[in-house]
Amino acid sequence: MHKKYVIAGALILAGFQAGLAQAADEAAYKAACDAAEEARKMSAELKYEWNTVAPLIEKAGAAATAGDFGKAVSLCDEARLQSEAAVAQARQQADDWRSAVVK
Amino acid sequence: MKRMVTVFLGAALVAGLAWATPEDDRQAFVEYFQNRFPDVAVADYINGVYAIDPGAYEQWVQIEEFAPYELAIAEGKELFETPFANGKTYADCFPNGGIGIRQNYPYFDTATGQVKTLELEINECREKNGEKPLGYKKGPIASISAYMAFTSRGQVLDVKIPDDPRAMAAYEHGKEFYYSKRGQLNFSCADCHVSNSGMMIRADRLSPALGHPTHFPVYRSKWNDMGTLHRRFDGCNKQVRAVPLKAQGEEYRDLEYFVTYMSNGLVINGPGARK
Numbered sequence: 001m002h003k004k005y006v007i008a009g010a011l012i013l014a015g016f017q018a019g020l021a022q023a024a025d026e027a028a029y030k031a032a033c034d035a036a037e038e039a040r041k042m043s044a045e046l047k048y049e050w051n052t053v054a055p056l057i058e059k060a061g062a063a064a065t066a067g068d069f070g071k072a073v074s075l076c077d078e079a080r081l082q083s084e085a086a087v088a089q090a091r092q093q094a095d096d097w098r099s100a101v102v103k
Numbered sequence: 104m105k106r107m108v109t110v111f112l113g114a115a116l117v118a119g120l121a122w123a124t125p126e127d128d129r130q131a132f133v134e135y136f137q138n139r140f141p142d143v144a145v146a147d148y149i150n151g152v153y154a155i156d157p158g159a160y161e162q163w164v165q166i167e168e169f170a171p172y173e174l175a176i177a178e179g180k181e182l183f184e185t186p187f188a189n190g191k192t193y194a195d196c197f198p199n200g201g202i203g204i205r206q207n208y209p210y211f212d213t214a215t216g217q218v219k220t221l222e223l224e225i226n227e228c229r230e231k232n233g234e235k236p237l238g239y240k241k242g243p244i245a246s247i248s249a250y251m252a253f254t255s256r257g258q259v260l261d262v263k264i265p266d267d268p269r270a271m272a273a274y275e276h277g278k279e280f281y282y283s284k285r286g287q288l289n290f291s292c293a294d295c296h297v298s299n300s301g302m303m304i305r306a307d308r309l310s311p312a313l314g315h316p317t318h319f320p321v322y323r324s325k326w327n328d329m330g331t332l333h334r335r336f337d338g339c340n341k342q343v344r345a346v347p348l349k350a351q352g353e354e355y356r357d358l359e360y361f362v363t364y365m366s367n368g369l370v371i372n373g374p375g376a377r378k
């Protein structure tokens with residue numbers, strides 16, 4: 001009798017914790033992918049978006065839907081890094097292009 | 104301090120005076136290719152990669168004999184001559200009835216402050232006459248453009264940059280696009296079509312930029328289809344893993360303005376056939 005309650009309690013607690021963990025993973029995924037999307041938009045505004053970025057974000061969405069938040073986070077991190085590189089490229093080229101002109 | 108400022112301003116003034124005009128740019132461009140390919144006559148650059156690749160040239164001449172763009176010319180002629188619902192035709196929208204005018208495009212329109220390309224004006228003509236605009240990269244617009252180019256064969260490209268700071272800004276904007284590295288691969292148009300022209304990239308030999316716009320639109324075997332110059336820009340942007348920009352958007356129109364100015368003096372030989 002007593003034992004049953006203990007087991008049930010443990011199961012509820014475990015479930016609760018798993019739920020918390022899932023919520024934490026989901027929040028990390030949201031944060032990573034929001035940041036990626038923001039960086040992508042900035043590169044697009046500069047007309048410098050790389051076409052490798054949207055597929056990464058799309059794959060991250062699919063991973064999250066399948067419950068693999070860890071994979072989703074790393075895909076969005078990669079998308080953000082690439083978009084940041086694209087923004088840096090835009091800024092650098094705004095200065096550098098003149099030196100490439102045929103003279 | 105005051106003297107330093109004066110010296111600085113003086114230097115800036117000299118630099119300003121030494122700024123390349125579009126004509127300086129064009130001459131330097133032509134000279135670059137003459138040095139790079141000393142055996143190629145300037146007039147032959149209208150043939151794209153075939154001008155610098157004798158092996159491929161022979162094959163291409165055979166292809167041109169049964170030109171895969173003939174159908175597009177015929178379709179374009181028919182579309183061009185078929186009246187809109189209101190009874191008007193394309194001929195009513197263009198100088199000289201739209202015949203033999205390809206060499207004057209793109210041009211800077213001082214009324215709107217915009218670079219106008221042939222394809223843009225084809226659609227403006229349609230909309231003015233109550234018709235829906237066409238897609239810009241392929242299909243009917245490529246056929247109409249092919250027909251209009253065909254009627255202009257042999258005419259000398261004569262893109263003008265009027266004495267208007269907005270025209271100069273559009274030219275500079277196109278030039279900036281041409282020389283700016285883009286995409287994950289970090290290549291500019293010039294990296295491939297100027298400084299690496301003639302080199303192989305995978306299965307393709309890179310064509311020289313000089314003469315690029317003379318033969319558009321093209322029938323491309325890889326597409327199995329006709330495509331406009333902006334369809335090609337789109338493809339070349341994707342090749343370096345950049346998101347392409349909008350066909351007939353400001354960037355690509357300004358790019359076309361610069362690229363075409365560089366080929367001034369060459370003759371129109373569009374439409375063309377390409378691999």
